[in-house]
Amino acid sequence: MGDEAMLVVNDVHKSFGHVGALRGVSADIAKGELISFLGPSGCGKTTLMRIICGLTKPDAGEIILEGRVINDVPPDRRGIQMCFQNYALFPHLTVAGNISYGLQVHKWKKDKIKARVEELLHLVQLEGLGDRRIDEISGGQQQRVALARALALAPKVLLLDEPLSNLDANLRVHMRATLREIQRKVNITTIFVTHDQVEAMTISDRLVVMNQGAVEQVGSPVEIYEKPRNEFVAKFIGYVNMLQGVVKDTSDASRSAVIDTELGESEIALGDSRLSRGEKIYVIIRPEAIRLDIRKSTGPMNSFAGSIRSVMYAGSTVKYTVDVGGKDLIVDEYDPTTHGIRRMGERVVAEIPRNVHILRADSRTPVLT
């Protein structure tokens, strides 16, 4: 994916008074892909979307659509449609009135409008609701009306600004799938904005992680999850086990290193990356990669004794907090029904894998493993 970029965001800057909302954001969006912009509240996601669709002027930088700089093209000529965070549905119009608004503005014929509205209602599974008032439908339905309205003019790019953030948890998961399905069906290039990493992971082809008006990392969900580039991304993506450590010894032969971590000494595999002795690093361990055991003694490397401090049962998994010499480790165990659930205070041995992700503590550059 991505040889011909549909949309390019090139070094975009924007500030509001003293607030630097965007500080040099760049990204390529390929034709037909669904790319998520992920970042905490206030990091500039909405601002970027408004700039892409032309409602806000950037201070510097370019927006390039199909090879053409469109900075000076007004929002209605760009072929980029935005769905607002609060849907921005017109409260005095019906569902059909909202969906057909753009068509009427573009002076479509009555019968063509009618047919197109039917088609869109069918697409977003709202058949028969065309005559309802906007406040007579549910939140999820409003969301779909907003989507249909944006799709009506068959734009080249669709921008969805936190489309699911006003829905309750169950509906969110359902709507996520619906959205993805519709996006595939229409095959429309889509930018999906969210501050929910799980949502971003599950729905997108690629992710752009943003923080404080800048891009931290771009990559596929797998890349981002397995190889976060820096501490911010790692934390944001949901890593809870980040151990500070110092490189004690490296071995070129076995491509491994011994790290003095907060837990004690651990041996890790190095892969292609280089570490030098004395270097300060972070060791990132996924909760599901840690194994808990009661029988084993603390003998071998990477095994640390501790006790269960809290148990959170979530059906298919149990999340334990294990106290290892004063440091908390979060551990996920699958299929508790089969394995049984551990008790609070139970003594366990936590075994840390050799394959972990390492970040240099002093710089933002990662050490890839």
Added chain:
Amino acid sequence: MAQARALSRAAWARENATEFIQTHVVNIAGGVLFLLLAVFLLWPISAVLVKGVYGPEGFTLRFYERFFTAYYYRSFLNTLLLGVLTTSVCITAGFCIAYLTTRGPRFLRSPLKWLTLLPLIAPPYIFALSIIMLFGRRGFITQLLNLDLQIFGFTGVVIAQTMAFLPLAYLIIENMLTSLDSSLEDSAANLGASEGKILRSITLPLLVPGFLKGSLIVYVMAVSEFGNVAILAGRTPFLAPDIYTIVTGIETDFHMAGTLSMFLLLPVAIIFLVQNYFYKDKGYVTISGKPSYAGPRQMGLLILIPMMIVALTEVGLIVLSFAVVAIGGFTRIVGIDNTFTLAYIVDWRANHALVSSLRVSLLAGLFGAALGILIAYVVVRGKFKGRGAVEGLCLAGFAMPGTVLGIGYLLAFNSPPLLLTGTMIILVLNSVFRFAAVGMEAGITKLQQLSIEVEEASRNLGASTPTTFRRVVLPIIFPAAMYGFIYVFMTTMVSLSAVVFLTSPAYPLVAVFIFQWAHSGYIGLASATTVKVIAIVAVCLGIIQVMSRWTGFSITGEIKGRYGG
């Protein structure tokens, strides 16, 4: 565990007890308030209307007959036309200026806004004075350009009333425009709509409730606040001055006044009903979610230029009027003897009226705000059936033409047990009940933001009901109370329509004083006194603004936030 449960049960019982007391206190307060509103609004109003159909001989329609055979029906038609014209111009121009001050060029927004609001601190008939001094037979502009104008008559009245009440229309519409979710307009722009199309298909339709509310207020003011009308009407008859003449003239005829009041009230009642019942649930709430920041969209010249013309004309006229009234106050006889004089500004009768007005207005402001907030609390938190009636009655008092309520007080309170005629109390009460709705509406808005859970949480944390009220409710509702105070105070200082029937030599009011002198042609004295009123109101607002550092209530901030009328 058991202990915890026992504890929570005790807490639960306590909560129930407070709940019980609270509900009942609120409900009893509701009953008392309803009674008060009935005595001080319902009764006087009915007294007026009943007079119109009840002569010495019993029920009769002969006053209505006379209405149609004498010239009065012409007064009615003139008044109707005056109201409709004034309202349409005010709403249209108010919208243009509000659009400019919310979406226009940034550097223009503030100056335009404050200049437009300026007339609010002046008596409405300042414009009658300025029109006479500018365009009268010996007016500055008339002489300068050698014109031959006839300002006394319908045109002059409409112009003066429009100038006087445009700020009210502006304030309401501006508030609606500010709270309109700007992402709706952005969305429409994104879908390809031009600015004009967005205006027509999104902005204007969504503002309809605001237009209705503004229309009601402006219409009522235009037909009943008759200072400008009486001064400028010449031979053209209008209802409110007719009523004034009938009641204060040699042959007082309350029956005819009652009949005329009915016709003054009828169109108002129709707008009121349309606004409150047919349009009530059509008020558009924003669906949900975060508000978006409104980046200023560039206004197209095709819309900017006509709106700018409207705004600049209005602002120019306001500034000109204030200037000429200031000059008039220090000129012996404008146009005839243009020499400087201090005689008018030191006039002791005017000062006496001013002091007495200030006293009445401050009292009315205090009690009006308190009553408004109390009603708001009862309406929002009470659980009794007649809540809607309490709110509606209070609003009806606000929508009532002042003329009608003035006569009503005259009729209702001139015999024991409530013999109030000629006292200061009747002046205060009249203003309190006429304008309590402003504090009430503001209070309701604030209280609805404060969910009952917050109060419950406070009580749950162990605070008693009074403590909760003092520590939680009061701080939140305080701005609303201040807002109500300012509105009632300002309006009582300058409003004429009701109190003109209720003042007595012992308690002269400055609004009536100015009106009467201006009516008899003493423009200089009227102007000088107007200048003093403006100065005093401005100083009072200034004091409140300065105090904002301690009270946390800022006029500029509040006007930005919401308009309660």
